[in-house]
Amino acid sequence: MSFNPFAVSASARGSSVQSAIAEAAQKTGVDFSYLMGQAQIESGMRCDAKAGTSSASGLYQFIEQSWLRVVKQHGAEHGMGWAADSIGSSGAKMTVSDPTMRRAILGLRNDPQAASLMAAEHASDNKDAIEASLGRNATGTDLYMAHFLGLGGAKSFLGAMQANPDRPAAGMFPAAARANRAVFFNANGQARSLGEVYGRFAAKLDRGACVATGTASGQLSTSPTLMASAALEMDGATVIPGTGEEKGAQSASAWARATLDQINGQKDERRASVMRPTPDTARLAYMMLASLGA
Numbered sequence: 001m002s003f004n005p006f007a008v009s010a011s012a013r014g015s016s017v018q019s020a021i022a023e024a025a026q027k028t029g030v031d032f033s034y035l036m037g038q039a040q041i042e043s044g045m046r047c048d049a050k051a052g053t054s055s056a057s058g059l060y061q062f063i064e065q066s067w068l069r070v071v072k073q074h075g076a077e078h079g080m081g082w083a084a085d086s087i088g089s090s091g092a093k094m095t096v097s098d099p100t101m102r103r104a105i106l107g108l109r110n111d112p113q114a115a116s117l118m119a120a121e122h123a124s125d126n127k128d129a130i131e132a133s134l135g136r137n138a139t140g141t142d143l144y145m146a147h148f149l150g151l152g153g154a155k156s157f158l159g160a161m162q163a164n165p166d167r168p169a170a171g172m173f174p175a176a177a178r179a180n181r182a183v184f185f186n187a188n189g190q191a192r193s194l195g196e197v198y199g200r201f202a203a204k205l206d207r208g209a210c211v212a213t214g215t216a217s218g219q220l221s222t223s224p225t226l227m228a229s230a231a232l233e234m235d236g237a238t239v240i241p242g243t244g245e246e247k248g249a250q251s252a253s254a255w256a257r258a259t260l261d262q263i264n265g266q267k268d269e270r271r272a273s274v275m276r277p278t279p280d281t282a283r284l285a286y287m288m289l290a291s292l293g294a
Contacts, residue, residue, distance in 0.1 A: 017039070017045055020113040023116070023117075024117045028121060030123050030124055031140070034123070035116065035119060035123075037140065037207070038060065039060060039116075039208070041144070041201070041205065041208060042059065043058065043059050047110050047115070049061065053178075058110045059109075060109075060119040062115070065093065068094035068095075069094050070122050070125075071118060072089075078114070078117045080108070083101075086102075122146075123147070126138075126143055126146040126147075126154070130142050130143070134162070148201070149173065157172065157173070157194060160194055167194050168194075169184050169193060170184040170192075171191070183197060
């Protein structure tokens with residue numbers, strides 16, 4: 001079954017952000033809480049978010065070239081073969097010859113299901129390369145840096161930070177600093193170091209993951225739908241799984257079972273620790289299944 005390239009907006013309206021992210025986690029093995037934290041940083045959980053200083057758009061704020069590249073590589077695996085087949089390349093640049101098709105493919109960035117799947121695949125693709133470069137397991141923040149700067153930029157950033165965390169980050173990445181001044185500079189205009197930029201992203205991911213798994217308040221509802229939605233309140237915007245209690249319960253159950261499968265070692269063992277459920281994610285999964293009597 002394929003996505004209809006001319007029904008993207010209808011798909012985006014009909015899909016729940018939470019269930020889309022849970023489905024992406026289930027299908028790829030990438031940790032749900034990491035994907036939630038990334039979406040919170042990137043867009044505040046808004047599928048229609050648009051950057052003012054770059055071509056970035058959607059739930060995970062993919063720029064155009066990054067999106068075309070990941071869809072070309074993984075689109076066919078997730079029902080977007082029509083999109084993958086339409087993307088070509090000219091040197092290092094990804095191209096789509098038909099303007100209408102190009103708009104449809106780029107519009108998928110605003111579809112929560114497509115965006116979540118591609119963000120998860122992108123994270124998974126970056127894992128091995130980062131670990132080979134650093135000689136250690138990749139953290140969620142390492143993976144986020146690869147999304148933010150591209151894989152080559154992340155490897156340069158992380159390698160330089162390992163050698164000298166006090167080095168100013170903007171000098172290494174002037175284009176990124178111009179487009180994201182608040183990331184690279186303090187309010188008083190002072191340049192942040194590599195370690196400071198990395199630390200800020202780590203803290204944001206942690207906060208997003210904390211809210212996603214319900215640990216910010218320390219309490220969860222006994223209803224699976226309300227439990228999931230309460231755990232996913234991001235900056236005042238509640239994300240509700242599915243379109244009703246029954247559908248929400250099904251989404252919660254599917255995600256919880258997949259999460260516990262990962263805990264029990266039934267997923268691909270090549271995934272590093274950042275790709276496996278965190279203790280807080282596991283706690284949410286167990287509570288969901290318990291509330292369903294499953």
